[in-house]
Amino acid sequence: MDGNRSWRHPGYVAVLDLVAARAGLLPPSCPPAAMDGIDRAMARAGLADFDAYLARLVQDAAALDDLLVELTIGETYFFRTPEHFDFVRHEVLGDLARRRGPEHVVRMWSAGCASGEEPYSLAVLLLEEGYGHRMEVRGTDISRAALARSHLASYGEWSLRGPQADRMRPFLNLEGKRYVLMPEVRERVRFGYLNLAEDTWPSALSGIWGLDVIFCRNVLIYFNRPTIEAVARRLHASLAEGGYLIPGPSDPPLYEHAPFESILTDWGVVYRRPVTSDAPHPRSRPALTPPPLPPVTPPRLPRPAPPLPAPPVPPAPAASSEDLDGARQALTRGDWLEAARRAGALQEDPAAAARGVRALANLDAQAAVRACAEATTRHPLAVELRYLEALLLMGLGRLPEAERATRQALYLEPSLAVAQLMMGHLLRRQGDPVGAARAFRTAESLCATLPSDTPVPLADGDRAGRLAEVARAERLRLEAPEETH
Ligand SMILES: C[S@@+](CC[C@H](N)C(=O)[O-])C[C@H]1O[C@@H](n2cnc3c(N)ncnc32)[C@H](O)[C@@H]1O
Incomplete structure (x- = not known):
């Protein structure tokens, strides 16, 4: 060469x-x-x-x-930039407890997590603060080699070079010259492949939606401007209302690309998705009046896909903002049934009920699961509702229940490629690589029977060619002997 x-x-x-x-x-x-x-x-x-x-x-x-x-450089270490973790501890957790109540499961995402030190630091912070099982921490990266290291969770002294790295030591076992993270922390973090530059997220399938905290640090520095703009909008859409986005100290500004509140601190800026019904954060500069932007805030769950089969009645209108406010208030009172009704999840028409469940999922995933279960009782043959129930349960980490709902969807519609794909993910995460590879293979061949630019039913606009590629890559990962995840 x-x-x-x-x-x-x-x-x-x-x-x-x-x-x-x-x-x-x-x-x-x-x-x-x-x-x-x-x-x-x-x-x-x-x-x-x-x-x-x-x-x-x-x-x-x-x-x-x-x-x-x-x-790109996968450089990272435990509790890197400690001010960010202090901010989460002192400001974010209290704010979440006040707004979401003591039972709230805190959802955090490390976007561009490299070899895992960042999401594991977040899990340790939550353990220190007594969150026990009330946490869902995700780490994603484009580098499968880095993800394999994250899974392995075996670190050298170099990963412990930061000033607050000692906080990790109670959770590390020294084995030879390596520090191996205890299962207590490892089990709290889920890793997955995600290319931030691709328009595949937010998505309930990967759990990237409705997040309370996103760490996206030292990744955006690699991106060109159109990618930064698109990623900023998707990060905003991936946050729950009132959720926080923590960028790296040298990352490009994001406030002009999506309607974030910017919170100015002594050490840098933090972004927040505003809470519509709340006073702004005391130190925040309000969201800029958005410049002419392409549409922001895509739904955190897949948009209603082409119905399967077409409903015989005209589609019912989506929930109005008044209804959504009503649903929000009902949720605050703990009245999920009223919230489901206000969001439209109990409508007579199954496609409209599915839209209502999606609307509710953007407010409260637990309530959406209950509403979806209620809707499937009313519409036992509605494939979309079964699939939605599976998606929501998977997002909440309730894997055996998600598998059951996926099987029901597949019983009703065996050629539903997205359900086969989901079955692959579920079986892999539950330790059945053979079953998972089989499901990915079926998803791949179902997609391959369609022209590659045909939208796949219930796939949020994803085309057959791309989904076939995704299914194939997942299957190959499982079949490659050296892969560890
Ligand atoms: C410098 S590390 C940052 C690690 C960690 N966030 C931190 O700040 O310590 C940058 C990471 O971004 C990942 N990355 C680069 N381009 C990406 C993309 N398009 N999508 C997802 N991750 C990407 C790289 O693989 C690398 O692991």
């Missing part, structure tokens, strides 16, 4: 153009290092020819992942 080693060689330029398009990355700040990285990734792919390598990158998501690892 030496003959090609000019930064302006069309091969390198084309590889970086593709990386910009697929992962939203800026041109590299250090071209020689990036060229070395591309050379290494091409060698691992067994290819020396740029055209063949570009074709591989287009076809094979794993090859693109492998390249991205070369072009």
Whole structure:
């Protein structure tokens, strides 16, 4: 490849153009290092020819992942930037307890978690604060190698170099020269692959919705401007009302891309999704009047998909904002049935009931599960409601119940590809890789029977070609012997 080693060689330029398009990355700040990285990734792919390598990158998501690892840095450590964790401890948890009550399960996401130190630090913070099982912490990254290290949870001294890293020590066992995290913390964090630059989230399937706290630190620095704008809008849409987004100290500003409140602190800015019925945070600058933006706040659950089969009655209108306020008030009183009624989840028409369940899910996932169970009793043959129930239960970590609801959906509609895909995720997470691979294979072949740009039923606009690719990648991960997750 030496003959090609000019930064302006069309091969390198084309590889970086593709990386910009697929992962939203800026041109590299250090071209020689990036060229070395591309050379290494091409060698691992067994290819020396740029055209063949570009074709591989287009076809094979794993090859693109492998390249991205070369072009970004997975640097991190426990309790990095301690002010952020102090802010969560002193301000966020109290605010959540006041607004959501003592039973609220706190939902946190580390977006771009690298080798896991950040989400594990969040889990330890919540354990220290007595949250026990009242937490859901997720870590996602584009690097499968980093995710494998997160799963392994075995760290060197270097991960403990921060000033507050000692907080981790009670939860680490020294094994030789490595510190291995205790199951007590490991079990609290779920990891998964997510490319922030892709429009696949927020999504209930991955649990990325209705979040109380998002740490998205030291990732946006890699992105070009259109990607930053799109990611800012999706981060906003992934937060629950009153949820907080904590960026890294050098990350680009986000307040102009989505209607965040900006909270100014001595050490930097924190963003918040405003609570419509609440006074602003005492230190917040109100959300800017949004500049002309593409639509923000996509629903946190999939939009109603083409009905299966088409309902015989005209669709009922979605819940009005007055109804949603009524639902919110009913939830505050603990009256989930009234909340379900106000949101529309108890409507006669199953498609309208499904829309009501989605609206309620954006207010309170637990209430939405109850409403959905009630709606499925009224409409036992409605596939969409069964699938929605499964999605919600999975989002709440109630996996065996989610599996049961998925089986019911598949009993009613065996060719429902999204349900096969969900079954794959559920079985894998419950320790059945063989069953999971089978479900992913079925999802893949169901999608492959459709023209690739056909929207897949109940898939929130996802097309058959893309879902087939997702199912295939999941299956290959399970079948690859060296993969650990
Ligand atoms: C510097 S690390 C940040 C780790 C941690 N958030 C922290 O601040 O300590 C950046 C991480 O972003 C991940 N990353 C880069 N591009 C990404 C993308 N498009 N989607 C998701 N993660 C990405 C990289 O794989 C890397 O693990």
